[in-house]
Amino acid sequence: xxxxxxxxxxxxxxxxxxxxxxxxxxxxxxxxxxxxxxxxxxxxxxxxxxxxxxxxxxxxxxxxxxxxxxxxxxxxxxxxxxxxxxxxxxxxxxxxxxxxxxxxxxxxxxxxxxxxxxxxxxxxxxxxxxxxxxxxxxxxxxxxxxxxxxxxxxxxxxxxxxxxx
Numbered sequence: 252x253x254x255x256x257x258x259x260x261x262x263x264x265x266x267x268x269x270x271x272x273x274x275x276x277x278x279x280x281x282x283x284x285x286x287x288x289x290x291x292x293x294x295x296x297x298x299x300x301x302x303x304x305x306x307x308x309x310x311x312x313x314x315x316x317x318x319x320x321x322x323x324x325x326x327x328x329x330x331x332x333x334x335x336x337x338x339x340x341x342x343x344x345x346x347x348x349x350x351x352x353x354x355x356x357x358x359x360x361x362x363x364x365x366x367x368x369x370x371x372x373x374x375x376x377x378x379x380x381x382x383x384x385x386x387x388x389x390x391x392x393x394x395x396x397x398x399x400x401x402x403x404x405x406x407x408x409x410x411x412x413x414x415x416x
Contacts, residue, residue, distance in 0.1 A: 266391060283349040283399070287356055287383055290399050295340045298362075301332040311386060311400035316407075336366040338374075352385040354399065379406035 281289065290309055297305030306328050307321075314321040331338075345358040362375040381404050388398040 266393070283354065284347045287347050287349070287354055287399050288345070290383075290401075291342060291345065291356065291358070291381070294401075295342060298331075298340050299338050301338070303328055303332050306332075309401055311384060311402045313384075314402055316403040316405060334364060336364050339363045339365055339371075352397075354383040356381045356383065375407070377406050379404055 280286075294306060294309040296302075297309070303325075307325055310321060310324060312321050314324055319327065339362070341361040343359040343361075345356060347354060347356045357378065357380050359378050360375060361373070364372045364374055366372070382402045383399045384402050385397045386400050388396050390396040
């Protein structure tokens, strides 16, 4: 066997050992509500870092709301990532309701663009509703799993304009 083949076999064995360890140690997968909260935190962090791939990894390819589809949302996110400065995102008073493979979360979101010179512009201050569904995915690129993805957002279009602080 070639060295690269042994490397692949070694990686597979390490992954299998890690899975057995997790099962034997009593590791429990987080609840659906916790998974959605973690997904929202991941999206918040991705926006603040202007990480387009991180932002879109939270969104279903089936995304659709009254204005956007997945592709148009991606274009909007790309435009936002190109803006000068950094984003501050705050989520408050979040509630999550799970019903099988779908869920609805409601949260107060505030987004401000902070310029490199210290100026701040409020971009959004609104209560939004996010809809989620569980989709097939892969963990560690090989292990089949079901992950939560955002399928629509309402209340996002209510912007408060550019007020400098």
